[in-house]
Amino acid sequence: MTGLYIHVPLCVARCRYCDFYKVTPDELPDIGLFLECLDIELGRLPQGFAPETVFIGGGTPTALDPGNFAALLASIRRHIDLSKVVEFSSEANPGTLTPEKLEAMRVGGINRVSIGVQSFNDRALRLLGRIHDADTAIEGFRMLRDAGFDNVNLDLIQSIPGMTPSEVLDDARRAAQLGPEHISYYNLIYEPGTALTRERDSGNVVPPGDDEEADNYFAVKAVLEDAGYDHYEISNFSRAGKPCLHNTLYWQGGEYFGCGPSAHSHWNRARFGNLPDLAEYCDRMRSGERPFDEIETLSPEEKARETLVMWLRMTQGVDLEAFRAISGFAADELCGPAIDSMLEEGLLVRDGVRLSLAPDALFVSNAVLSELI
Ligand SMILES: C[S@@+](CC[C@H](N)C(=O)[O-])C[C@H]1O[C@@H](n2cnc3c(N)ncnc32)[C@H](O)[C@@H]1O
Ligand code: SF4
Incomplete structure (x- = not known):
């Protein structure tokens, strides 16, 4: 199996825990330039590349307006043979969804959406610096269903500082009650250089201890398994027959190309990562250079x-x-x-x-x- 990953390096705002590469709208005067450069990169992928999975991530793909999202999908279709695609996913932030955007996504071929809920607890969402509250996340999930998406993932984060064990359980129950096909439940990682890590280091934010985190992990697992989800990977749960194929490809050593700034590729045992710098990425694309510096070849x-x-x-x-x-x-x-x-x-x-x-x-x-x- 082979896959294609597209990195959309745009977010409405920076969440306080996240170190994925992105810029915010005030730092990006012209999204058209990014789309133009992505089109160049897609056009350079090998002839005959026909992935079984496509995953548009970020950043926040749904920070694009419907016209630009449609343009991105048209660009993929223009350059890539999609005849073998089984799963075509996009990530989505609940604070950015509109029926028009979801229609553009569905019409353009997306058949799975992964929505970043993180928590149903508004205090936790504020601490994380999310742009939405719990009601908006639930409304976003309903919008996805109304738009006809029958394969939806919720991203959640456990062990958010300040949440009691019963609030953690409540999150897991509410996720299961919505009934998505897939739930990714990540443990909060304190990434170097993020606002949350600085607050932890200064003592303003106190993470739960290791034992409490482990208790949360197994309690969440029990709730989701009781609700019929299969715990098929360390942080991932799915309804029968609905594991994420794109991530399964990563876990089983499959090969993939990644396009867009900071995207990684693994092809023919060669590994390379695009520079996490939009301006540099665009300069290199327009001047015909490759968007990465080094290729590591694995034995x-x-x-x-x-x-x-x-x-x-x-x-x-x-x-x-x-x-x-x-x-x-x-x-x-x-x-x-x-x-x-x-x-x-x-x-x-x-x-x-x-x-x-x-x-x-x-x-x-x-x-x-x-x-x-
Ligand atoms: C690219 S985002 C998903 C789409 C969209 N940008 C959003 O946040 O709603 C990928 C997911 O990674 C997870 N994530 C990012 N940084 C994390 C961290 N430091 N610890 C745990 N999970 C993290 C979040 O659950 C997030 O939903
Ligand atoms: S979690 Fe999602 S929305 Fe928040 S900064 Fe990271 S990529 Fe952007």
Whole structure:
């Protein structure tokens, strides 16, 4: 499977926790220039590239007005063979939705929308610096349904400072009650350089302790599983048959091109990332230069190791025979001693040809998986 990612580097305002690359409307006098340069980059992708998944992310794609969104979709269609596309997603911020915009998205081929709710608690939303409140998020979800979208993801964040355990549970229940096909439930990350991290460092914001975060994680998981969601990846839940194909492609070592400033690509074991700078990106596109500085080429073994670690994020684990067929390596050959000691410590579980994270290790997965790299 192959994928295409498009990064729209525009947000109405900067959320206080987020370090994704974006500019705000006052910093971007001409969105047309970005669309023109993206069109150039799409036109340079290899002939015959026919992805199964397309994901428009950001930033906030829905910060574009309906005309510009339609122009972006037309540009993708002009350059990319979409005949094999199964899943065509766009991210959306609830504070930016209108029926006209959603119509432009649906008509243009989008069949899955991921909406950034983060929390149903208005105090938490203010702390995060979101541009919307809980009612607007619920209204946004209803607008998506009214526009005919039957494959919707909600993004939520848990362990937001100041939320009590019962408020966390309330968020999970309200997400499940809305009944989306998919829920991504991220633990809040304190990214370097963000406003929230500065406030934590100065003591104005106090995160919950590790034990409380772990309790939240397992409590949210229980609520969503009781409501019929399958916990299929560390931070992701879906209704039967509705996992996110685009992210599954990342987790199973699939190849993809990323277009737009800061977008990453992984193709033929080569990895490269576009510069996170819109002006530089546009200059390079217009002068025929490539929008990235370095290409890192992974050896077959490095690529296999990376795939193993990413694939282990999926709760079903890795089918070791499928992994060998795809990567050309047996998992034991890559990191046998580390796997053996983690099996002994109970961090990994082996069931026939399946190797997976132990349920208790899901919350500490980053530490566990980094041992295998
Ligand atoms: C590009 S945004 C989604 C679309 C839109 N920009 C919005 O925020 O509504 C991607 C998602 O990443 C998550 N995210 C971003 N920064 C995060 C952080 N520091 N910790 C946890 N989740 C984060 C948020 O849940 C957010 O919805
Ligand atoms: S979370 Fe979404 S809306 Fe907020 S700054 Fe990040 S990309 Fe923009």
